[in-house]
Amino acid sequence: MSASTVELPQTTQTEHQSPEWVRISYASALALRFRSGRFTQPFDFGGINLLLSYDRGCLSDCGYCGLARNRPGDYEEKSFIRVDWPLVETDELVRRLVRHEDKLTRLCISMVTHGRAYPDTLDIAGRITRSVATPLSLLVAPPTLNEARLQAFRDAGADMIGIGLDAVTEDLFRSLRSDVPKGGLKWSQYWRIVDAARLIFGAWKVNCHTLVGLGESDADLMGIFTRLLEGQIFSYLFCFNPEPDSRMGALPKTPLQRWRRVQLAKFLLEERGIAPEQFRYDDAGTLVRIHAPRGLVEAVVADGHAFMTNGCPSSGGEPGCTRPMGSWRPTEPPRDFPWRPRGVELDGIRAALDLDSLVSPGPGPSRPPELCAPPAAGRVTE
């Protein structure tokens, strides 16, 4: 297998660009005390997300993304996942990671499509892994990579690789990420990097981001979940959350019932061994029936883990990257819970699922436990 890189223009290094500067998620800024503030519901949070930062920004132009090059506004002022990502000095960030290491659970560097993204990611990864033992993931930009570069990431200490497929069919990927004004990303190239990462990093050390609400059907989603499960690659689920001023900014957010049903179906497929043919769809590909033992489904709902954030684990196998409010506003019910939902939260989940109209009797697990996905968000110690 060979994975070629796309030659991207280099830019002149200026004061506030990576690798000397990075952006961090707002939640990370709170956790590391770069910003004042708090969460509505206090909980332990230690999943720190970094984002490379360049004056010219990301050279991709994905229709749903806040960082798209054709989205109006200066890159400095662009939100990502709807909120501000504070710009911080990398060495100060590392000092704070050291200071707060006892509460950190998972670190992640997100690349952007840019000519300096590979060497800068390698540089920053090295600064981090030389300073703290917290596990490090990389959310990579496939156009900038090949096998040798992935191997270099592993040698630098990263233990997991994420690939942001986002769109789960080739047609959708093309319409949102390839055939767009400044697009050009290639579905085949993304999959070459998925396969290369799987070989280099190993089973259950690679994940693909899949976004619900870009125009795909439920059947499309379950198809990609199955493909990735067979390859021992995690699917991480994200809910489309329209980014203001992006080309898809006026589209509606994924309805809650659809989102909950996809969460449930994904969990039953991946972690409870329910066979793909037990999920039934209408002509539009909408999930209309799950044939499975009702008791098993009820137990999954009551357990709550199916509705937690899909993210890379901590070194102890517990939830590491939980992205609080990454796909929901504080005024909305959580889409993916950074904590285990209980009580009224489970009541809301049950109401949205409407299991009576979704579940019919059917056979139990057919996939052997050893071929199911391991817990993606830390159910090891339960």
Next chain:
Amino acid sequence: MITVAGYDVDEGLEYDPDYNLWVERRGLGVVRVGYDPLGAETVGDIVAVALAAPGRALVRGSALATIEAAKFVGPLPAPVAGDVRAVNESLARNPGAINSDPFGSWIAEIDGVTDDAFSHLIAGAEAIRSWFSATAERFRLQGVIAE
């Protein structure tokens, strides 16, 4: 203004120690209220404010507004009982003003406030200094103030 723990604090106002709100007496039974600097800072960057309707009757602690910040949403409790007399409509357009200028960003006026409603408020430079300093330290230990 006096400077306490690095913050400018208006010693001419009274403060609700439980809700981190300032209270300004503006005539018989009328007060104006807003977040004090610690209250504004520790909710995070405020992105939306939903204000109670004028005329609404309040007891102390009932919601005068709903505050939405980047990672937080919650009620802004009334520091005293009374009726909502007016709200600062400009905050709907510029909620971040509460963070940048908490004393200049009044949130609501309450009337029908009785004299005994002020008994729990902190007033006077020395009392304010002592309380505000301790509160800032508590927030720092909680980790909700930037380093």
